[in-house]
Amino acid sequence: MTHLTSSTADDRRPVPQPDEITRFYWDGAAAGRLLMQKCLSCGKLQFPPDVCCLSCQSEHFGHAEVSGRGSIYSYAVVERPLHAGFVDALPYVIALVELDEQSGLRLVANLLDATPGTRLSCGQPVEVVYEKREGITLPQFRLVEVSR
Amino acid sequence: MTSLARDVAVVGVGYSQLSRAGEPEPLVLLLEAVKGALTDAGLSGTDVDGIFEYKFGPESPGAQDVARVLGVPDLAAFADILPTNPSGLGGVLAGVMAVASGACETALVFRCLTRAAGHTGGVVDGPSTVAGRNQFLTPYGYLGGILVEMALKKRRWMAEYSRAEEDFGHIAVNARRWSALNPRAVLREPVTMDDYLSSRVVVEPLRLLDCDYPINGAVATVITTAERAADLRQPPVLVDAMSYGSGRGADWTFNNDYLYGGTFDCADRLWRRSSVTLENVDVAQVYDGFTSVTMSWIEALGACGRGEFGDWIGDGSRIGPGGDFPMNTAGGQLAEGRLHGVSFLNEAALQLRGQCGDRQVPGARVAVVASGLYPQCGAVVLTSG
Ligand SMILES: [Zn+2]
Numbered sequence: 314m315t316h317l318t319s320s321t322a323d324d325r326r327p328v329p330q331p332d333e334i335t336r337f338y339w340d341g342a343a344a345g346r347l348l349m350q351k352c353l354s355c356g357k358l359q360f361p362p363d364v365c366c367l368s369c370q371s372e373h374f375g376h377a378e379v380s381g382r383g384s385i386y387s388y389a390v391v392e393r394p395l396h397a398g399f400v401d402a403l404p405y406v407i408a409l410v411e412l413d414e415q416s417g418l419r420l421v422a423n424l425l426d427a428t429p430g431t432r433l434s435c436g437q438p439v440e441v442v443y444e445k446r447e448g449i450t451l452p453q454f455r456l457v458e459v460s461r
Numbered sequence: 462m463t464s465l466a467r468d469v470a471v472v473g474v475g476y477s478q479l480s481r482a483g484e485p486e487p488l489v490l491l492l493e494a495v496k497g498a499l500t501d502a503g504l505s506g507t508d509v510d511g512i513f514e515y516k517f518g519p520e521s522p523g524a525q526d527v528a529r530v531l532g533v534p535d536l537a538a539f540a541d542i543l544p545t546n547p548s549g550l551g552g553v554l555a556g557v558m559a560v561a562s563g564a565c566e567t568a569l570v571f572r573c574l575t576r577a578a579g580h581t582g583g584v585v586d587g588p589s590t591v592a593g594r595n596q597f598l599t600p601y602g603y604l605g606g607i608l609v610e611m612a613l614k615k616r617r618w619m620a621e622y623s624r625a626e627e628d629f630g631h632i633a634v635n636a637r638r639w640s641a642l643n644p645r646a647v648l649r650e651p652v653t654m655d656d657y658l659s660s661r662v663v664v665e666p667l668r669l670l671d672c673d674y675p676i677n678g679a680v681a682t683v684i685t686t687a688e689r690a691a692d693l694r695q696p697p698v699l700v701d702a703m704s705y706g707s708g709r710g711a712d713w714t715f716n717n718d719y720l721y722g723g724t725f726d727c728a729d730r731l732w733r734r735s736s737v738t739l740e741n742v743d744v745a746q747v748y749d750g751f752t753s754v755t756m757s758w759i760e761a762l763g764a765c766g767r768g769e770f771g772d773w774i775g776d777g778s779r780i781g782p783g784g785d786f787p788m789n790t791a792g793g794q795l796a797e798g799r800l801h802g803v804s805f806l807n808e809a810a811l812q813l814r815g816q817c818g819d820r821q822v823p824g825a826r827v828a829v830v831a832s833g834l835y836p837q838c839g840a841v842v843l844t845s846g
Pocket residue numbers: 352353354355356357366367368369370371
């Protein structure tokens with residue numbers, strides 16, 4: 314588990330507002346664990362957290378810790394300001410990451426060590442890291458060095 | 462032949478002046494468009510008993526605003542439709558259903574947009590905390606309305622099918638080939654593939670010429686029964702079939718079918734209901750809010766197989782003037798200007814009436830209109846009466 318603390322006192326990026334459905338996820342991140350809703354009826358993992366299983370509509374979930382390993386499904390590079398809170402964060406890479414545990418299980422995160430000069434491609438392996446930001450911890454991702 | 466309870470026709474189309482600058486009053490724009498559509502049909506406000514409009518925000522007047530200024534005696538059916546619908550075609554679909562069901566006899570449908578409301582690329586300063594599903598997006602800089610999403614979709618398309626940006630560029634180049642023939646269009650200068658490939662990056666890899674062009678404008682359509690249409694001013698254009706589609710797991714980002722959303726479900730439903738097939742279609746009007754949306758629709762409608770757009774499009778000439786699949790003949794939202802779907806319906810009707818002047822597709826008798834994107838899809842088949 315890696316903690317990267319990139320937030321500064323005048324970081325104006327918005328932060329998540331946990332609710333009764335999502336709190337476990339953010340609490341897990343604060344403890345360095347990437348937790349997914351796991352349906353107790355059909356066994357599917359689910360993200361984002363929802364009120365019931367989108368496959369079988371069961372409302373009975375456990376919280377499964379996943380490995381935090383995945384691959385880039387897609388990515389985009391934001392170089393121009395779209396939000397006042399992100400002006401100081403430019404440029405940044407935003408990625409749709411597919412987790413290794415289940416086909417189609419994806420989340421959105423930043424690739425923290427990637428700059429516009431970094432060679433990126435869909436399919437590249439990534440792993441979770443954690444970023445502390447104003448009282449909350451966000452799962453983020455970084456490229457995995459592929460050993461040869 | 463139709464799958465609707467009563468046969469329905471598109472009998473009038475209207476536009477305001479479309480502009481790139483200034484801040485016209487939305488209701489002034491809209492009045493020009495709705496009066497134009499009624500005049501085109503040979504009707505007046507007293508004939509209207511249904512109004513359906515697609516609304517993004519406060520920029521657009523509502524159904525009751527229009528009923529008031531047009532002197533509509535009473536609305537038998539009406540709705541202000543949320544942005545989660547199949548873009549402006551949502552109003553058309555609602556109007557068709559209302560007339561087909563007998564809820565109303567003559568429905569007016571419109572969309573009104575201003576540049577200020579349509580501009581999603583500006584710098585916003587949102588709240589410091591984000592609730593709901595956006596808590597998993599906005600804190601990561603997923604911004605610009607759907608600009609980041611469209612960049613992600615473009616990248617995924619290129620990776621999944623091992624295609625280059627030129628595939629997207631053909632849509633952008635095509636829009637200007639047609640808009641050069643459309644006096645109403647706001648962008649009429651031709652663009653080349655080189656222009657496309659050197660247009661500025663909005664969110665990498667999304668380029669400026671992948672995105673539609675925000676304008677000030679309003680567009681309106683009059684829908685009534687086929688029976689009544691026979692007595693009106695214009696050659697009737699009949700609604701052969703209509704469909705919505707959302708796909709399973711409806712969502713823009715975390716959906717089951719990332720590159721297509723509900724397009725395949727919507728198109729499959731459309732063709733099951735239609736008396737014709739894609740082979741019979743003479744002219745296609747396909748949503749181009751972003752170039753990737755058009756590509757998804759082309760495949761979903763069955764012009765080619767999944768992932769085969771790049772091979773199908775060739776050098777791009779087949780969707781241009783004189784091609785075998787004339788598409789977005791007014792220039793679409795990329796070049797005529799962003800009017801959110803109703804404009805595609807109007808252009809299809811004008812083509813089937815044979816009234817498109819220099820851009821007329823000779824002998825066009827069947828048109829398909831596909832609107833909206835990902836979980837919010839809608840489509841219509843029109844035939845000349
Ligand atoms: Zn389940």
